[in-house]
Amino acid sequence: MIKSESMYKISKFVAPEFIFGADSIDYVKSYIKNFSLTIPIVITDSGLLKASWVKSILKQLEKIDIRYCIYDRVSENPKDYEVEEASKIIRNCNCDSIIAIGGGSVIDIAKAAGIMSTNPGSIKDYEGIDKISHPMPPIICVPTTCGSSADVSQFAIITDTKEKYKMTIVSKSLVPDISIIDPKTLTTLPRELLISTSLDALTHAFESYVSLGSSPITDMFSLKAIKLIFETLPKAAKDPENINYLEDLMLASLMAGLAFSNASLGMVHAIAHSIGGYKDIRHGTCNAILLECVIDFNYVYAAYRYDKISESLGYDLKGLDETRRKNILIEGIKDLKRKVDFNITLKDLHLKREEIDIISRHAINDICMLTNPVMPTFEEVKEFIERNV
Numbered sequence: 398m399i400k401s402e403s404m405y406k407i408s409k410f411v412a413p414e415f416i417f418g419a420d421s422i423d424y425v426k427s428y429i430k431n432f433s434l435t436i437p438i439v440i441t442d443s444g445l446l447k448a449s450w451v452k453s454i455l456k457q458l459e460k461i462d463i464r465y466c467i468y469d470r471v472s473e474n475p476k477d478y479e480v481e482e483a484s485k486i487i488r489n490c491n492c493d494s495i496i497a498i499g500g501g502s503v504i505d506i507a508k509a510a511g512i513m514s515t516n517p518g519s520i521k522d523y524e525g526i527d528k529i530s531h532p533m534p535p536i537i538c539v540p541t542t543c544g545s546s547a548d549v550s551q552f553a554i555i556t557d558t559k560e561k562y563k564m565t566i567v568s569k570s571l572v573p574d575i576s577i578i579d580p581k582t583l584t585t586l587p588r589e590l591l592i593s594t595s596l597d598a599l600t601h602a603f604e605s606y607v608s609l610g611s612s613p614i615t616d617m618f619s620l621k622a623i624k625l626i627f628e629t630l631p632k633a634a635k636d637p638e639n640i641n642y643l644e645d646l647m648l649a650s651l652m653a654g655l656a657f658s659n660a661s662l663g664m665v666h667a668i669a670h671s672i673g674g675y676k677d678i679r680h681g682t683c684n685a686i687l688l689e690c691v692i693d694f695n696y697v698y699a700a701y702r703y704d705k706i707s708e709s710l711g712y713d714l715k716g717l718d719e720t721r722r723k724n725i726l727i728e729g730i731k732d733l734k735r736k737v738d739f740n741i742t743l744k745d746l747h748l749k750r751e752e753i754d755i756i757s758r759h760a761i762n763d764i765c766m767l768t769n770p771v772m773p774t775f776e777e778v779k780e781f782i783e784r785n786v
């Protein structure tokens with residue numbers, strides 16, 4: 398008879414096979430051969446198509462006599478009609494696989510187009526959790542930013558352009574078959590994007606750590622990612638060509654991705670999806686704007702977890718009351734943002750009263766809100782946004 402209570406609740410951890418390291422991009426052709434793939438579609442964006450290492454992947458395909466199709470019309474916040482366009486190419490060209498080369502937007506379109514190439518209806522039918530019934534073609538991911546971690550996650554986020562909000566699709570089917578994570582791809586990432594995607598990764602790490610779905614396994618990745626981003630991002634912002642800093646940021650992004658894919662997220666992402674979908678604002682920017690505001694709102698419901706983050710960052714909390722402990726963490730985030738010249742606030746988005754209403758409504762229905770330390774009401778979200786604009 399077991400006399401004591403179990404310390405851990407049941408949890409599972411899903412992750413794809415991945416290769417991490419400089420020059421790992423050279424392994425794309427090996428996986429094409431290993432998986433016996435014949436006609437992949439390469440999904441990327443028009444800017445990336447000109448990058449030398451994208452050309453090097455296409456050359457790898459040509460070297461092993463692989464014909465391929467290309468879809469390169471992915472925009473910053475990936476849209477439902479782009480899913481339709483890409484899936485049409487997959488069907489028309491009889492593509493048997495997908496190679497996604499790019500940031501979160503490209504990878505999300507690759508996943509969603511993969512769904513629509515083998516499943517009926519429209520992408521909206523798959524919004525929510527575990528709605529995909531037919532197997533998708535294999536997906537090989539080559540991420541080129543250090544933020545979204547869509548290359549290791551069970552998530553795809555697509556903008557519903559009619560309703561102007563972001564749909565969240567969650568399924569184990571969306572975990573790519575292989576992710577080839579080469580930090581050298583970050584050398585062509587503009588500094589501004591390096592910062593905003595790293596702040597997205599930081600938000601993944603924070604939200605997964607305080608998530609109601611967190612586990613000892615995800616905690617390990619969340620805490621390490623937070624520490625690594627705090628230590629490295631200011632250095633990388635000053636010297637964005639230093640490969641060692643880029644390696645650490647890519648590693649932090651990977652760890653934050655493994656954490657949030659399994660623990661899910663929270664109120665920052667719920668509101669960021671809503672604002673990003675409505676105003677077409679970059680995802681990492683929305684998160685970075687909201688992170689410390691949400692900590693201020695959430696702290697009372699997860700003080701112990703937020704304090705653990707502070708302790709892991711070396712902040713001395715001894716003898717301090719809750720308000721001062723909360724403020725130390727908030728100031729730490731503000732200081733990090735100052736160091737990397739990120740100074741946009743919610744005020745700068747100039748949200749109108751009627752827009753706040755719509756944004757709050759979508760945020761409250763976002764799947765990410767379900768694992769926030771507390772489930773806020775519509776009025777509370779609305780008041781939260783109004784207080785910060």
Ligand SMILES: [Fe+2]
Nearest residue numbers: 545597601680
């Ligand atoms: Fe994110």
